[in-house]
Amino acid sequence: MEQQADIFYRELPKVELHAHLNGSVSVRTVEKLISRKPQLNIKHDMTAIGKGQRRTLDECFQVFKVIHQLVDTEEDILMVATDVIKEFAADGVKYLELRSTPREDNNTGLTKRRYVETVIKAIQQCKNEEVDIDVRFLVAIDRRNGPEVAMETVKLAEDFMLASDGLVVGLDLSGDPTVGHGKYLLPALQRAKNCGLKLSLHLSEVLSQLEESDLLLNLPPDRIxxxxxxxxxxxxxxxxxxxxxxxxxxxxxxxxSNVKGKTVPCFAKHHFKYWYQLGHPSVICTDDKGVFSTDLSQEYQLAASTFGLGPDAVWELSRRAIDCIFAPETLKAQLKHKWEELQPQAFQ
Structure with a gap:
């Protein structure tokens, strides 16, 4: 029976709306990166949090720093983004919004503009190869970098929104939630909203952010x-x-992610239950599938087993996620049609 359940979650068409590019790098891709840069002396356990392990939020951000050392050229970014997209597709994800903070590296000549261009190139390559997944990109503001860099990032995202043939659809606000205050980033976020970028903001990750959350909800963001x-x-x-x-x-x-990062004590106490019982739009996501050693099929299975959701409820949860994507209404309609076509196969 368990195998049948596993098959159902793999066959289930899925939408992934919260996937940080560098945090989604799999063990297989990390192996390739490590072999390219043996001088860094990076070991696998420095890039992922295994089964049964937990870390503080601060320790989680240390893991991301290690991964950033491995991904510092256009060649690395292209490989990472291509691998991540294909892995999500293999897990039954039909629509994916990747997010990442544009980075520069003086040693390798990487610029923030080239960073975004390379991610877009990976998306287009996968499309040309007819990988069965539709991908969009959110340019991320790292809150640790302050208001000036945030405004630069918005201008960059604005440029790509107009020049990427609809692939750049929005802006993400992320980074260490214990650093800085969102009030300083409001002008940048307001500009992004005014120019037509959709906003997905990390909110209330830690208890000390209540005042900030109240402020940022007034924008309001398009997703949390x-x-x-x-x-x-x-x-x-x-x-x-x-x-x-x-x-x-x-x-x-x-x-x-929340349980391994110790912001939620256990799966049974996850706030999914609160919002789901309220009937509020909630989308199951992975956050960082590589770092947290998971995938979206596992996350759906976890939600179902923890909160007693049957196959019909899981299917509906997945289908309703389509309404929350940042792509145009025409694509939403196409995806809903695809769900209808795939339903008999998933329930056979």
Missing amino acids: GHGTFLHPEVGGSQSLVDKVVKNNIPLELCLT
């Missing part, structure tokens, strides 16, 4: 990443929940 401490049962407030509900802002929920 995590939202771990928004609701009153975990120290948030009803007024924050009211704002989220009033604006119908979908949440991107990442179960394994």
